[in-house]
Amino acid sequence: MKKLICALVSLALGLNVSAQVPDKSWWTFTYNERASADTSLLNLRYLNERVAGEHGFIKLSKDGNSFTDVKGKPMRFWGTNAGSLAQQFNDRQLDSLARFLAKMGVNIVRYHGDINAKGKGTGLTDVDTVEIRNIWRCVATMKKYGIYTIISPLWPANGHMGGWIPAEWGIDGYSGRDDMWGVLFFNKRLQQGYKAWMKYLYTKTNPYTGIPLKDEPAVAFIQIENEDSPLFWTMSNVKPELKQMVGAQFSQWLIKKYGNSAGIKDTTDLIPIYDFTIPVTARTNPRLHDQTEFYTETLKDFYDDLVHYLRTDVGCKQLINGNNWRTAAQSRMLDLERWANSGPEVIAVNRYFDPQHIGPSANWRVDPGDFYGSPSAIKNPGDLPVNIKHVSGHATAVTESGWNLPNRYQTEGPLLVAAYGGLTGLDAYFWFTQTAIGYMANPYFTFLKVHGQHPLNRWSISTPGQLGMFPANALIQRLGYVKEANILQEQRTMKSMLNRDVPPIFEEQAFDPNRDFVVSNNKDQARFSPLTFLAGGVVSTYNSAADTVKLAADLNKLIDTKSGKVISITGEERLDYHTGIFTLNTPKAKAVSGFLTTGKEFVLGKVTIQSDNEYATIELVSMDGLEIGRSKKILLQVGTIFRPTDWAEEPATVTDRNKKELIGMKVINTGKMPWLGMPASGSISIKTKVIKKATQLDAAGYAVRKLGLSVAGESVSLKLPTDAFYILLEK
Template structure:
């Protein structure tokens, strides 16, 4: 096992003006299997059973003041002058701390409660992820779900009153079920890909948008198209012609697309005879190109190497270009329709999905989004593997999983995104998905790296209850735990400090570290870029694909995403790439990454990440072996094997001069009586996996591992510590030990929030 001397790291850090870690004790790396075993150890815990929040005026932790009095009070959200960021109607910059919520399906009173609950914890954006198409006995494809629209109207009204903006996601092909009288899809098994080219479906889709956006919302007196509280409209969710679901197109649906391909080729080359010549007579079995009867290569072929000058290479390039331009043209058409025919004033996001190969196809996908203002991509982290009978939506006994903290796996970090220059980028869905136990790290990491790289919105997925959720069935009756939940102690419970320091700009945005230019012809030829994102998991559509991350084919280490912003531009102009010297920030030998701003240090060998700014400081990870961690104004000594500690100013003053600090703590939360055991098994590829099996998924309430942390702060004017409950109400006051330069306290075992004054 290796040893790292933190004094040596500190000397190197000082040379870079990075975080001050000197004088930390040397410590040995624990094998990751040891880290995975943390939840099987017998640790002391405390019961998380919060009272219902009544929004008592005496609450000492209420971030509602960060929001506008009414969302959209200064006008519509629009783009900054450089196109990269969001600004309010008055031109002031705005950052979004966002959630996906299904509480819109509940009553108006529950929605009011929900909005206030979210605003109190730092949320200023929610996503309405619905399906506006009529569901039951819908005699015509053009009809919308009027109940869903009524619920959306209420959702808008209640969120707006609490200063919370909305993102609308009204169409999800994967979840849409056809009805016999629609006659769409014609022969395909589902709606995947159809919206991009089926003119009959597109016409119905336009009618849905009219019925959704034009009528007056009776709860506000304003139509949704004129509603400034709605910031973004997403055209569709998780669909692409460059993903594996392309194979779902069959029969007449596929023929419709192939006929459009034929016409596109004739327009490009002049005739089908010329196409045959360009393709060097390469054909697919069963087609006749000269007669205009074409077939498509399966999407797998677009992921494989091919000489671009060969006949097949030229044909694959044409197929890639056609599919990409088909999506681009649809996005452009609907944007124009929303602007000119409906009069919608919101920003538009074309899509948020991935492709069959992030190396070869992701840039083509992103290019198709540039027809609209906002780029999007859904990316989750799940700790590696979750395998079980119902693992796509539930957690049950017998499930197998790997419990790997992202702190050991920075290549899988969801915010590793290549941003399109002059476009804001959002992550409309994400989370650290259970049964992964290492969740307290996530709000902290999202906050600091969203700040560093300028990502404009991270939407946690998802909430179904107005307030907290205790461990409970995934669907209300199956003996199980819900999987896609965030209103839990170590996710939503760790929002306040993370949201505060992100939204207040306490963490610097870095200068761009990689600026890549990609010619469109390189996209069509699927040339490997200098840097790419890694593959991500999807529980519903990745079962037959290999999602192992492959960094070896990148010319630039993907850890550059954690140093600072990475940007790309698309055009046929010749422009040079610009890359800073990353060797000063990425130490592959010691597995240490430092941000270009010198405020963040990630040691992925030891599994810790530190933040060191004037107004916000903290650490997350496997801390016990480190000994003392010294930051600019803090000394942290943890006996917790894994924990997250954030200290953030609540009065916008530096920590060392602040008169009010928030201390926020996170460890590990599991249901009562949760039991797991270590096992090994073989996956579908025959690889041996080492992880855990769930023996008992437990029951309510949550139990949280006790805090065992000592904190010293260089601020002697602080006199008392007020221990808060989950609603921000003081439940106990403690005096602080102090001298002329600092205060110190042993943090109580059973508290998440402490106010120091």
């Protein structure tokens, strides 16, 4: 049967299978930065401030929903998780990194590290001075190039925080090679240590700038902690000592709520998180509602206390973000998590587009023999990372995300983020993760061999298909080329949230585009499809007087599940998830992405894009702020499929841990450098009297050759070179 299935998969994929393995027609990707960037024709450094924070600290807009500078000018961020490269880079290398990122359109980085002291014998309030100096160095270097920084100072996962919890810290039950999930929210002693670490980080004078970080406007906002919550599965696996501590605090909470009545006593018999994820029935323990309320209030009190401490005791002037994590059931608890995080001004989340990668070491590398489904978000729009409920009065950031390797459809990612992020009002997006000054020359773990091959780094965005697509989309995101509009306003009462009622819409609903139904992984069903996120922004208000939903338009006119089409409320974004075509049509940005042989010609106002590429992302973006038909400088950016040299794969099927059958590919050979690009095939035409010249650029933005433009009436047209990547169209 399995052989039959594989044969059918091969037949169904047809040409799509044979095209995945690079052949001799694919072009070689190279990046050669010259000694001076002055002659580069594609350098977006001018978008950044002279120095980050030159006009003062980042603020919230009047309605609180977005970032501005002190003068009220909108500030939109296109970022990467590149800050922690300071751990391995010297000053010259760090400076080169900052210069490269600014050139690519980046105006913010995230430093993801751990500032606590590490190793046996260290004190609870001690800090890692080497890590903190690297943070200071990062902030100072990025600042010079107009790049802001946010700092992620703590992740309690095993192997982080130095990989060792010293017994000297006195954290009951935790020492040695332990993780610290959930501990910080309940353990007052650890909270004292955390406050000491943050106070040192933000109040000591940064020797590279002469001012402490608390007074540093180049720090855009402060992140308190990375990926932890008592509303997540990890709460069911805490140590007995922490359970006892939590139980004692819960008992005191119950006494405060109900009085010192009989039956309330310290207990470690806490209700497991699984019970939080299922509907209330007659058999549900009545104490579950109280425990839900206790966990949520404890979480909110924790963040509110940290905000007060950072503002009052430390003197920080920046905006603050609490956390960026999810819950054990997004349908029933995510709104509680977001409410608990609503004391700080910034709401954040970490979300990736999953390549359905399965293998023994798939959490960090790609081995020969691994399976991957390589879905396209264009055909699986319910999984788009920017499908986020925004919290009214708060800015929204995605602090970790990416189209991770070995996904072959990486080039769609930056366009979809810029397009739908702009539509829904996303304020900052951080790609995870930058692994080199520029493009990673060797994305392999050369110290390892599996079946005679080197494994590939699955987390790097320093690839042509991801990093290479930054410039056009940084322009779209940062210059506001996409019109923002909300489609749904939701109000929720604390009663319905604490009852864990399923809201009208929630994030990460499983959506099967072939069957057109909406369910979550725990069978909860929402009133509104996740396709609603593609029609416009979804905004939630918490602690309301009543549970209400208000729509700005008739969704039935925007979403057609029968034909597989979604149109945004603005009309600028159109998605056909059945055939796999996405188009963006705004006055200053035109783009198409997906499986272009299904459409071949795409008319977007004054621009027509023709292509018979199996898969490609083709964008035209104004570089001078004028509409495309009047612009004197346009970036034409082309991305297809990129694969390492000698990459090989074959059709395969696997069963995942949820016993769902996945159809995809088995990696036969992880290949070697350099990257190869599938040849571009097609042309573009523009109705314009302005554009007279076309220059093909290399990956570093330097002129390679002049291209011939064809003029017909008031239109110019250009046949795409097979190795098209960046092309500058000018007056």
